[in-house]
Amino acid sequence: MRTRDLSYWVFLMPVLAALTLVVIAPLFLGIYYSFTDWNGIQTKGFVGFDNYIALFKDERFLNSLWFTTKFSVVSVILINLIGLSLALLVTAKLKTNKVLRTIFFMPNLIGGLILGFIWQFIFTKAFAGFGSIVGIESLQGWLSTTSTGFWGLVILMSWQMSGYIMVIYIAYLEGVSKELLEAAEIDGANAFQRFRSVIFPLVAPAFTVSMFLTLSNTFKLYDQNLSLTGGGPYNSTQMVAMEIFNTAFGRYDMAYAQAKAVIFFLIVAVVALVQVYINKKREVEM
Amino acid sequence: MKRKWRAGLLAASLSFAAILTGCSSKEEQVTLDVFQFKVEFKDQFEKVAKAYEKENENVKINITTVGGGEDYGAALRSKFASGNEPAIYNIGGPQDVADWLDKLADLSDSAAAKAALDGSLNGVSVDGKVLGLPYNQEGYGLIYNKNVFEKAEVDPASIKDFASLEAAVKKLDSKKSELGLQAVFALPGKETWVTGLHLSNAFLAPEFDNNVLTAFDSKTVDFKYGDAFKKVLDLQNDYSVQPTVSLDYSKQVEELFSLQKVAIIQQGNWVYGSIAGIDEDFANNGIGILPIPVEGYKGDTIPVGIPMYWGVNSKADKAVIEESKKFLDWLYTSDEGKETVLNDFKFIPAYEGYDSSKISDPLSKDVYEYAEKGKTIGWTFMGYPTGWGQDELGVQIQKYLSKKATWEEVVDATKKAWETDRK
Numbered sequence: 201m202r203t204r205d206l207s208y209w210v211f212l213m214p215v216l217a218a219l220t221l222v223v224i225a226p227l228f229l230g231i232y233y234s235f236t237d238w239n240g241i242q243t244k245g246f247v248g249f250d251n252y253i254a255l256f257k258d259e260r261f262l263n264s265l266w267f268t269t270k271f272s273v274v275s276v277i278l279i280n281l282i283g284l285s286l287a288l289l290v291t292a293k294l295k296t297n298k299v300l301r302t303i304f305f306m307p308n309l310i311g312g313l314i315l316g317f318i319w320q321f322i323f324t325k326a327f328a329g330f331g332s333i334v335g336i337e338s339l340q341g342w343l344s345t346t347s348t349g350f351w352g353l354v355i356l357m358s359w360q361m362s363g364y365i366m367v368i369y370i371a372y373l374e375g376v377s378k379e380l381l382e383a384a385e386i387d388g389a390n391a392f393q394r395f396r397s398v399i400f401p402l403v404a405p406a407f408t409v410s411m412f413l414t415l416s417n418t419f420k421l422y423d424q425n426l427s428l429t430g431g432g433p434y435n436s437t438q439m440v441a442m443e444i445f446n447t448a449f450g451r452y453d454m455a456y457a458q459a460k461a462v463i464f465f466l467i468v469a470v471v472a473l474v475q476v477y478i479n480k481k482r483e484v485e486m
Numbered sequence: 487m488k489r490k491w492r493a494g495l496l497a498a499s500l501s502f503a504a505i506l507t508g509c510s511s512k513e514e515q516v517t518l519d520v521f522q523f524k525v526e527f528k529d530q531f532e533k534v535a536k537a538y539e540k541e542n543e544n545v546k547i548n549i550t551t552v553g554g555g556e557d558y559g560a561a562l563r564s565k566f567a568s569g570n571e572p573a574i575y576n577i578g579g580p581q582d583v584a585d586w587l588d589k590l591a592d593l594s595d596s597a598a599a600k601a602a603l604d605g606s607l608n609g610v611s612v613d614g615k616v617l618g619l620p621y622n623q624e625g626y627g628l629i630y631n632k633n634v635f636e637k638a639e640v641d642p643a644s645i646k647d648f649a650s651l652e653a654a655v656k657k658l659d660s661k662k663s664e665l666g667l668q669a670v671f672a673l674p675g676k677e678t679w680v681t682g683l684h685l686s687n688a689f690l691a692p693e694f695d696n697n698v699l700t701a702f703d704s705k706t707v708d709f710k711y712g713d714a715f716k717k718v719l720d721l722q723n724d725y726s727v728q729p730t731v732s733l734d735y736s737k738q739v740e741e742l743f744s745l746q747k748v749a750i751i752q753q754g755n756w757v758y759g760s761i762a763g764i765d766e767d768f769a770n771n772g773i774g775i776l777p778i779p780v781e782g783y784k785g786d787t788i789p790v791g792i793p794m795y796w797g798v799n800s801k802a803d804k805a806v807i808e809e810s811k812k813f814l815d816w817l818y819t820s821d822e823g824k825e826t827v828l829n830d831f832k833f834i835p836a837y838e839g840y841d842s843s844k845i846s847d848p849l850s851k852d853v854y855e856y857a858e859k860g861k862t863i864g865w866t867f868m869g870y871p872t873g874w875g876q877d878e879l880g881v882q883i884q885k886y887l888s889k890k891a892t893w894e895e896v897v898d899a900t901k902k903a904w905e906t907d908r909k
Contacts, residue, residue: 240563241585324732341729345888432676433731434884449560451873452585 227465234459240452251459260435261460264443265467271353271439272418278358279414280407283365290366291373301370304363312360316427319356323348323428349429349437356424361417365410372406373399408479415475419468440464516809517546521565521572523553523794524621526759530830534823538813545809573806574814577618577797579609579868580702590617591800591807597815601837609698609868610795618795619814622833625853625862626684626754627788628776633768634658634665634749645776647785648717655725658749665749672748673722674738675730675887678880681719685752686879687867688778688789689715694866698791701869707904709897714781716893722752723887731884740764750776755834755849762847775852777861784863788856791865792836871907878903 234251236243255261290300307315323342331339342348376399384394422441425431431438431446438446444464448457522531528551535547550572552561559582562575566589577586593599594616599607602620610618628651635642638661640654658670674680689711694701709715723730727742739757742748744764751757755775762769777786798810817823818837827833828840834850834857835842842858845851856862867875879900885891891899 239585241566242588341732344729344732430676432884433888434881434890446877449557449563450877452559452563 230458231462233455234462236455238455238458240448240454243455247455251456252463254456255460255463260438261440261443261447263436264438264440267350267437268419268421268439271350271357271421272415274354275357275361275418276411276414278354279361279365279418280410282358282362283410284369286362286366287369287373291370301366304366306363307360308364310360312423313427315356315360316424319352319359320428323352343429344433346433346436349433352428353421353425353437356428357418357421360424361414365414368410368413369403369406372403376402404479404483408476408483411479412472412476416468416472419471515544515546516803516805517548518574518806518810518813519570519572520547520549520574521562521576522549522551522574522796523558523576525551525553526756527831527833530826534817534826534830537822538816542809542812545813547813571799571801573799573802573810575797575799576621576794577610578794579698581868581872583610583612583617586797587612587617589797589799589801591798591802591811593617593619593798593811593814596811598818598837601819601839603836603838605864606792606836609702609792610797618797619818620792620836621794621796622792622827622831623790623836623853623857624754624756624793624834625775625788625790625856626752627778627856628750629743629753629757629773629849630750630776631743631746631748632772632774634667634746637661637665638749642774642776645786646779648714648779648781651776651779652721655721655750659725666746667749668742668747669727670725670749671722671727672733672738672742672751673719673726673730673887674733674735675723675884676732676734677738678876678884680735680752681883682878682880683867683870683875684754684789685719685778686715686875687865688718688787688863689780691789691863691866692780692783694869696864696866698864698866698869701866704869705905705908707901709901711780711783712893712897714779714783717781718778719883719886731887744768752778755847755853758832758847758849770848773848775849775856777856780863784861787861787863788853789865790853790857790862791868793865871904874900874904874907 233243235246235248237245237247286300286304290297290304294300310318320343327339327342331337343352380398380402381394384398389397420441421439422445425437425439425442429437431442435443440460441464444457444460447453447460520535524531528549531551532549535549539545539547550565552558558576559578565572565575571589577583577590583590592615594614596616596619598619599616603623606620606623607616607618610616630642632642635654635658638658640657645651645654655670658665658667662669690701690707690709693708693710694704727733727748738751739753739760743751743753743757744761746768758769758773761773765772775788777788779785780787796814798807798814800807802810818827818835819839824835824840827835828844829846832845832847832850834845834854842854845854879896882891882896882899886893886896
């Protein structure tokens with residue numbers, strides 16, 4: 201690469217400028233604000249690490265962090281399982297392949313807020329209606345308890361993201377060479393063995409990518425959370441992004457919310473980097 | 487290589503051009519940027535502004551509305567933070583006044599401030615300066631369905647205290663199926679403002695002498711009428727469509743009440759528009775307001791107060807401040823303005839000199855009548871600590887409704903939160 205070439209920098213500059221303006225500068229500004237008592241209108245002074253100390257005793261924040269973690273673990277596993285299964289299904293020799301791909305991918309095209317409202321309707325109306333016909337009491341009042349709210353969010357998220365993750369798996373699955381699979385078949389490997397020992401290692405890079413995407417997306421989830429449960433009942437399904445937003449704009453503790461955001465950023469970054477590092481080690485080169 | 491160069495330059499210059507065009511253009515005339523929260527009267531307000539522009543050619547009015555389900559306070563902060571400060575904006579009460587003190591012009595010498603009703607400027611006066619002008623008056627209580635009451639032979643006029651309310655509710659409940667009701671009440675536990683701000687206010691205001699400033703200065707909250715509070719909440723919850731914690735405003739007002747599936751909801755005169763949008767006849771002839779009984783204090787009162795105030799940005803140009811004041815004066819004290827306030831905005835005026843017999847919708851009329859007879863409780867929830875009403879009390883009430891907390895726990899937790907905030 202000729203990195204010293206002037207044209208290289210000319211090309212890069214617009215992107216660098218934009219990146220500095222909307223990502224890097226706000227990040228540093230945010231870190232600065234997290235050490236003050238900024239209330240959104242004025243800054244009275246520095247408070248040092250007070251915000252950070254308070255945050256580790258803040259039950260609300262810790263609860264939402266724990267809820268987000270649980271949600272992310274379950275969602276990452278489910279989304280990848282469903283995504284991979286769908287990918288395997290539509291790469292098999294089926295006549296309806298293309299239609300199915302489109303159908304599975306579709307939910308991803310709908311915005312998160314709208315999806316939340318659609319599913320809210322399904323959970324509160326369709327489930328209740330179905331429940332009263334079949335006579336299952338537990339289908340009434342979905343989203344009104346913590347556990348149904350949790351599973352509601354998981355279902356919504358899996359439904360939305362699986363199709364997207366499926367596309368990534370498809371790309372890698374189609375890259376697996378036919379010769380290898382044939383050779384394995386001739387050697388007497390059955391379908392399961394072929395999947396485990398040939399396909400699985402070869403699509404390992406897809407796991408790295410998809411898991412990174414699902415992990416960061418589920419951790420940062422906000423709009424689906426807002427429109428589906430709104431954090432209720434009693435803030436028990438409130439995820440971190442929403443908790444931070446409410447601290448900032450519900451109580452106008454801007455600086456404190458900023459401190460939470462910094463910690464949240466660090467957590468997401470560390471978790472994502474660790475995950476990518478571990479996954480990378482498992483990849484095999486062809 | 488040459489082409490690559492050109493493309494690069496183009497990309498660079500385009501991005502700079504995009505940044506630069508953001509900050510040019512200047513106008514000769516005075517522009518009033520209004521940033522307001524009331525979605526319900528957005529169209530009417532814009533129409534009035536147009537009419538005003540026609541009369542005063544040097545003035546241009548830009549109205550931005552953020553409200554309804556949106557968070558106005560948050561939007562206002564971002565608006566100021568972006569450097570694009572509005573000339574006229576809304577403030578809610580003492581906390582807002584304290585927060586925005588540097589950016590509020592003194593409006594004491596305006597005609598509107600002089601015409602404002604007694605007590606309506608309590609929350610926005612600092613050191614004898616008036617920093618805000620009231621929008622209007624609003625009131626809330628238990629809105630009931632007259633047809634259902636008639637069919638069930640319950641006389642709304644007989645409901646004067648908690649016991650009579652409870653008796654009426656029980657009677658309605660026993661005739662639920664023949665009245666075609668799903669339940670008597672629809673309690674929207676999901677809306678923390680309905681429980682945490684409005685309902686609580688009826689029981690906390692007496693403790694603070696109905697004065698928002700007393701609440702704002704108070705270091706503690708006692709829940710002096712806590713038992714009465716619990717009784718009304720329980721009554722609403724026990725006879726409500728379930729589950730209440732996931733019941734929201736639109737389900738309460740539009741789906742259940744407007745379609746006459748429930749007999750009573752706790753809401754204010756602002757729901758008239760929503761109901762009229764669904765069933766105009768029902769909205770005009772079928773609804774009225776019942777009091778929220780506070781046992782041990784007053785039985786037949788409804789809380790009436792000023793929801794929001796107009797503030798003028800003191801950091802704006804002198805000319806802009808002057809024109810802003812003129813516009814607000816015109817809106818509330820000129821004959822033409824008064825007419826619009828009553829007929830188009832459908833406001834309950836918070837100013838003297840209005841012909842109150844012209845108030846058009848039945849809920850506003852009821853509220854005005856209560857106010858006239860002095861059967862009101864003040865709005866003090868604007869004096870709660872920031873976020874306390876919705877984020878603490880409202881959330882605790884959700885916990886209580888889900889049976890995850892007892893009433894004592896709710897009271898204790900919210901008392902503590904109040905004290906921590908006011909330390």
